Amino acid sequence: MTIETERNSQAQANPVFMTAKAAICLMAAADISDASTIVRCLEPENHDPLQNMTDPDVVLGNALVVETKYRTMCSLIKDSGCHVCVDLPCGYTPKALHLSKAGMRFIGLDLPIVVQEIEPIIRSLTTSSDEISFHGIDATNYESIRTALQNVTGPLCITTEGMMMYFDAYEADAVVSNIRAMLELHGGLWITPDPEFVLQFFYSFHSIFGKNSLAKLAASKESAQQQANVANLSNPLIINPDDIIRSSKTAEDFINSHGMKVEKITLAEHIPTLSIYRQLTQEQIRNFKNAMNDCHYWVITLDEHRQQTDNSEQQALPFEMNYALENNIFKVSIGGRLDSLTAPQLLTAWEKIKTTSMPVGAEIDCAKLEYITSAGIRVFLIIQKALSRNLTLTNVHSSLKKLFMQKGFTVPPQR
Template sequence: MDQNLLERVNPVFNTAKMTVFQLASAGVKDAALVAEKLNLSFEETQNSASVTVAPEQMTANTILVETRWRTCAAIAEKSGCKTLVDLPCGYTPRAKAFSQKGIAYYGLDLPAAIAEAEPAILSLIDEDKRSSVHFCGVDATNGESLKAALKGAEGPVCITTEGLLMYFTDSEVGALCDNIRMILKERGGCWLTADPEAGMQYILTMQPIAGDRFMEIMMKSKTAAEDKSDVNVGGNSLNVSPMGDVALNMKNAMTFLARHGLKAERMILSEHMPEINSLDKITPEQAQAIKQNMQKCACWKITAMDTDVAVDTADLSSEGFDMQASLTNDTLNLSLKGRVDTLTAPKLLALYERVKAEHELSAVAIDCTELAYISSAGLRVLLIMQKGCSNGVRLTGINQSVREILEQTGFDSILDIAD
C-alpha cells in the first residue's frame, strides 16, 4: 500500500517521531542513531503547523518522555515475562535493549510506522539477536490483526503502551481494552501504561520548569500533537483529567477498565525511576522538585479479571473487510462489510480517489448494513469524501454500535445519516 495513502488515513504515527527525537535529545544514543537514519530534524518533529516549540517546552517534553520510557522499561523487565509486546513501538530502540537481555520483542504499530522503523531499528541489533525481534503492522482496535502478529509469541507477555491512549475515542480505547484482555486471558501477563496519568505527569514535570506559564505551554503541546495526529487529544474515559476532581476522574477510569474485564494497580513512578539523563538540563532544585512530584503519578499495571464479564464483540468480527461499488449517474454507491480501520481504510480511500479521478462525482451513498466497526481512520476517509463531493456522504443501514461512534465523534452532525 502506498505510504502516502497510509499516512493520510491515519497520520497519528508522526507523533512518534517527536518522541524518538526527544529521546535522542535526552542522550539515548540508539535513539539518536535512529533519528539520524530517518533524517529527522528538530523543526520537523517538534514544531507543527501552528506551534513553535519554546525551549522550556522542549526541555519538559524531553524529561517527560525519557522518564516514561525508562520507567516503563524498568517495570517491564521486573515483570518476569518472556515476551515484551510494544504497542505501539514507534521509532524507539527498545528492541535492542530487550533482545540483549534475552527477552523476545514484538514491535507493533501502524503499517506506515513499521515500514520506516523496522529497517532503522534492526540495523542497530546484532545479527545473532535479530531472531528474537519481530515487527508487524497492526491496528490496535483490530483483535484479529493483534492475534496474527503474536501468533508465535510465548507467554506470559508484558504489553507496553506509551503515548497511544490520548489519541483514541471511547469506542477505540474500549476495543483496545477488549483486545488486550483477550491476549492476557490466553497468554497471561500484564499491560503497562502511563497514559492514563500522562496529563498529570506533564503538569508535574512542567510546573518546576515553566512556573506560571506551565498551562500555556501545556496547551501548546496539546495543539502540536493534534496538528500532527489530526485528532482531538485526551477525549476518552481512560485519560485521567488533571482538571477538577482527580480522585473521581481516576475512579471513573478504573470503572471503565472494569467494564472491559480489567483491573489496574498504580505503580508510583518515583519508586521505579532509573537515572534520568535529561534532568541534568535543568537546575538541581528543579530536578529535585520533579523527582518529588513523580510520587504523585503512576504507571498502571493492568491485568485481566478472574471473573467473566460481558464483552461486546460486535467490533471484533473475524469476517474481515469487503466492499462493493457501483456508479449511478454522478453518485458512487458503496456497500461496506466488516471493519473500516487503519488496515482497511486505505483500500476505501484508494477506490474513492480512483473513481473520482475517472468520473464526475457529486455524492457518495454508503450501505452500512454489514459494517461492524469504524475507527478514526475510517472516519477520516468519510470526511475526505464529504469535502470532495458537493452533495456529501449519505449513510444508510447503520447499526447501534456504529451510530454511537458517529455520535461520540460528532460525525452524526457532519454526514447525512438515514434513520
C-alpha cells in the same frame, strides 16, 4: 496501486503516527542511546516532526516527559518477570534494541505505516534479529493482534505508551477487551502510563517552569495537534486533572468491568537517572522528582475472581469493498471492519475515482459494515469535505447510527 499512493492513504487515514516521530526526535534531544541514529535513518528532511515546537522550553519539557516514560517503562518491563514484551504501539523507539540486549523477546505492534519504516532500521542496528519482530495491526482489531502473537508462548508484558488517549470510548472499550483476551490466552500483565499522561505532563512542566507552565503546556498541546491533525479524544480510562478523584475511580471501574484489576506504581520510586537532567538546574530536578510522587503508572492484571470471557464474538467478517462511479456519484458498499488497516483502501479507491472524474456526490452502503474506528471516520470526513458535505450513508446499523450522526453525517431513516 503504487507504494507511494498506499503510503499517502495510510498517512491521511492515520495521521497520529506523526506523534511517534516527534517522540523519537524528543528522545534524540534527551540523548537516549540509538535515538539519534534512528532519526537519521528516518530522514525527516524538511518535514521535521518538531518544527512546530519553536520554544526551546517546550522541547525541553516534552523531552523530559518522553525520556521519563521511556526509561521507566524499560525498567518496569525488565522487572516484570516476563520474557516477552509486546509493545503496543512500538513507535520508532529503540526499545527493541534495549530489551533484546537484556535477553528479552520484543514484539512491536503498530500501524503498518510505522512498522514498514521502523523494522528495517531496527534490523540494521541489531544482531539479535531472532528476538525481535514487528507486525502491522489495529489495536481495536482482535484478529490482527491474535494473528501477530499466534506463535508466542509464555506470559506477556504488554505495554501501551502514548496510545490510549487517541481513542474515543467506543474504541477504548475494544482495545481493553483485546488486551484482556491476550492476557487470558497467554498470561502476564499490562503496564501503561496512559491513564495519568495528562497529570505527568502537568506535574513535569510545573516542576521546571513554575508560573509559566500553563502557557508552555498550551503551546505543547497546540504543537501536537498541528503535527498530527488529530485531537486527544475522551474515554473512561483517561484521568481528568480537573476531577482527579472521580475520574480515577471511573478509570479503575472501567478496567474492573473488563475483568482486570489495577496496581498503581508511584513514578518517583522507579525513575532511573535521566540524561535530560544535564539540561536542568538542581532545583528543577528536585522539584521534578518530588512532583512525580503524585503520578503513577498502572500495572494491570487479570482478576482471579473474573469469569472467563468468550472471545469468539470478536471474530469479524473479512473486509470487503465494492465501488463504482454511477451517474457521477461515487457509490461504495463496505463490509466487515473499516479501521486503521482497511480505511486506507477506501481512501485509495476515492483518489482513483477522482482521477477520472470528480464526483458530485457519494453514497456509502453500510449494510455489511460491522465496526468503524476513527481512521474510518476520518476517511469519510475527507470524502465529505471534498464533496461539500454531499455524502450519504445508507443501511446503517442501529449500533453505528448515533456515532455517525454525532460526526455530522447524513443518515436517512431506514425504510
